Amino acid sequence: MQIATRTNNDIHIVAITGSMDSGTSPEAQKALDGVLASARKVVLDFSGLDYISSAGLRVLLGVAKKLKGSGGTLRMFGLNQSVKEVFEISGFATILSVYPSEAEALAAM
């Protein structure tokens, strides 16, 4: 898994490449905690995310809860069909804000 962060004005865009599973999620958690220390507007770029298991969903839920608590915003885009399927089965598709493209995710901030 690789994590790259860039900023667009006050929006932090975090690209997660590879998988978010029980092996990689602690690292993702740490990186996202670092971003959340200063960011209130976060966009997750999942265009390079291969698959996500419940360990990864747990990390995303934590990020969503923290941002909601601090009045921040969380958007995500670029989910492949398998990640979408996991979001739908778990009900995350309805509690997280998912957009087809980066432009649409940014426009919704």
Add this chain to the structure above:
Amino acid sequence: MRHGFRMSVGAHADGVGKLNAAFAGLAETHALPDAVRRSVNVALDELLANKLSHGMADRDAGSAKVEVQVQLDEERLTVTITDDGPGFDPFGQAEPDTTLSVEEREIGGLGIHLVRKLMDEVSYERRDGKNVVVLVKQLVVAEEKNLREES
């Protein structure tokens, strides 16, 4: 023609990494569709992570072993996961409520729920003092199969 592998892995992150590498090799060699490969990757991660939290966590890394067998034929991929830990049926747990809001959400039980939904068949049995979990993912979708049988 049957293909596949059998390996004994430690029920911890290193074990999952080795297993993922072996499975990635099989998927590449046999050009498994991404959707199938990813579903199986998720299921393997859930079940091995589940092992860590139910009964194997107190063992040292050397003795906490899970045997994983992956078999591939023309129609299906079958994964058999066997361990000699205390009896535990992962599919015997309550289904999580997937309709709750962000604030109310907890993650417990979600992993096994994913396995149930992503695989076509799941089963558990306690056999000869071991836990045996079998997962099946069909490679040929039902419609294609019907067409082939009709032709």
